[in-house]
Amino acid sequence: MTTFLTNGRLPDGTRVDIGVDDSGRIESLGPAQGGTADLDLEGWLVLPALGEPHAHLDKALTADLIPNPRGDLGGAIAAWAEAAATFSEEDIISRASRALDRLLVNGATAVRTHVNCSGEFGARAVTAMIEVRDRYTDLVDLQLVALPSRPLTGEDGRDNRRSLEAAITAGFDVVGGAPHLDPDGEVATRYCLDVAREARLPLDLHTDETLDPEVSLLSYLARLVIDTNFDLDVTASHCVSHGMQPESVQGDVARLAAEAGIAVVTLPQTNLFLQSRTKRVATPRGLPGIQALRDAGVIVAAGADNLQDPFNTVGRGDPLETATLMVMAAHLTPDEALETVSTNVRQALGLARAGTLVGSHADLLVIDSPTIRSAVADGPGSRKVVRGGRMVAETRTHSVIHR
Ligand SMILES: [Zn+2]
Numbered sequence: 001m002t003t004f005l006t007n008g009r010l011p012d013g014t015r016v017d018i019g020v021d022d023s024g025r026i027e028s029l030g031p032a033q034g035g036t037a038d039l040d041l042e043g044w045l046v047l048p049a050l051g052e053p054h055a056h057l058d059k060a061l062t063a064d065l066i067p068n069p070r071g072d073l074g075g076a077i078a079a080w081a082e083a084a085a086t087f088s089e090e091d092i093i094s095r096a097s098r099a100l101d102r103l104l105v106n107g108a109t110a111v112r113t114h115v116n117c118s119g120e121f122g123a124r125a126v127t128a129m130i131e132v133r134d135r136y137t138d139l140v141d142l143q144l145v146a147l148p149s150r151p152l153t154g155e156d157g158r159d160n161r162r163s164l165e166a167a168i169t170a171g172f173d174v175v176g177g178a179p180h181l182d183p184d185g186e187v188a189t190r191y192c193l194d195v196a197r198e199a200r201l202p203l204d205l206h207t208d209e210t211l212d213p214e215v216s217l218l219s220y221l222a223r224l225v226i227d228t229n230f231d232l233d234v235t236a237s238h239c240v241s242h243g244m245q246p247e248s249v250q251g252d253v254a255r256l257a258a259e260a261g262i263a264v265v266t267l268p269q270t271n272l273f274l275q276s277r278t279k280r281v282a283t284p285r286g287l288p289g290i291q292a293l294r295d296a297g298v299i300v301a302a303g304a305d306n307l308q309d310p311f312n313t314v315g316r317g318d319p320l321e322t323a324t325l326m327v328m329a330a331h332l333t334p335d336e337a338l339e340t341v342s343t344n345v346r347q348a349l350g351l352a353r354a355g356t357l358v359g360s361h362a363d364l365l366v367i368d369s370p371t372i373r374s375a376v377a378d379g380p381g382s383r384k385v386v387r388g389g390r391m392v393a394e395t396r397t398h399s400v401i402h403r
Pocket of ligand 1: 114305
């Protein structure tokens with residue numbers, strides 16, 4: 001049976017009808033005929049669905065409960081560590097669901113979230129997030145990354161290593177870690193890669209979340225992937241130090257990452273918030289060298305990271321907000337910025353392509369906007385979110401000026 005979505009508008013202005021087959025893929029795309037519709041797209045702009053490649057849903061929406069007066073990464077980690085044990089499993093499910101609802105209504109049907117799996121909080125968060133993943137199966141591709149606390153290495157890291165392994169046994173999708181916080185970042189990187197290889201899972205690390213240009217765990221990770229013939233997907237998130245390195249070094253590291261097939265996830269919102277707090281002159285933006293990465297052919301996706309928690313007190317759970325930051329802080333065009341929060345996210349997450357091509361998944365954002373540029377600039381509220389040809393969320397905004 002074919003589902004017909006009619007009267008959509010492509011970015012070039014063409015009006016189209018879209019046929020979607022039972023598997024949720026686009027089987028036909030042709031000029032709008034005005035026939036019977038399962039869903040009328042009302043002439044709105046049809047784009048590939050958005051995605052969030054790096055969230056922390058277990059921490060989301062706690063900004064008013066957990067202040068971070070210092071405002072930096074160390075302050076956020078300390079504030080979180082003090083408060084985390086107070087959250088019940090129900091608290092985590094409730095907040096994570098509200099955060100995921102925001103992402104979904106804004107157009108994200110693919111979300112990867114890093115989940116703290118260490119200690120008392122971690123044990124609850126692992127169970128809670130598996131429950132959330134089950135509840136949203138029909139709505140969102142939700143990937144759970146097991147994120148252990150520091151340290152991972154040495155005697156002191158034993159419990160954290162156990163937590164990581166327990167989360168994998170519980171059914172997590174991706175192996176994570178934050179090796180830049182570890183006393184030995186290279187050993188921690190190697191350990192995470194070995195765990196991923198053993199579990200046959202992709203790897204996604206918090207890499208180099210520091211302004212120190214000497215720290216280059218991205219190049220270490222890339223060499224390790226190449227030297228050990230690691231054959232699963234690898235993502236390096238943050239890579240802040242890459243943006244502080246001289247251009248020639250940026251280029252070398254970017255080419256190495258491309259050779260290793262590593263996708264880089266940049267997180268402008270949270271890194272603009274957390275980094276450079278003490279630098280009042282020529283303040284760095286906390287992003288990797290985006291142009292060098294793109295020039296080398298690295299898949300660059302962009303996410304928000306934290307959502308209204310001690311790591312980032314603002315954020316709207318809208319990938320189009322991230323896209324505007326990619327225009328402002330990374331100097332991408334609106335079309336390029338949109339790719340970093342849609343097509344490139346699915347690629348980084350190892351998901352099949354979505355969008356308006358025959359054979360692609362019919363995961364679509366249908367938005368009341370004339371062009372891609374205006375969609376990114378305005379972030380209009382009126383949106384229909386389509387997953388596999390079925391509308392899974394709908395929002396309409398309406399304003400009146402009373403003169
Ligand atoms: Zn993160």
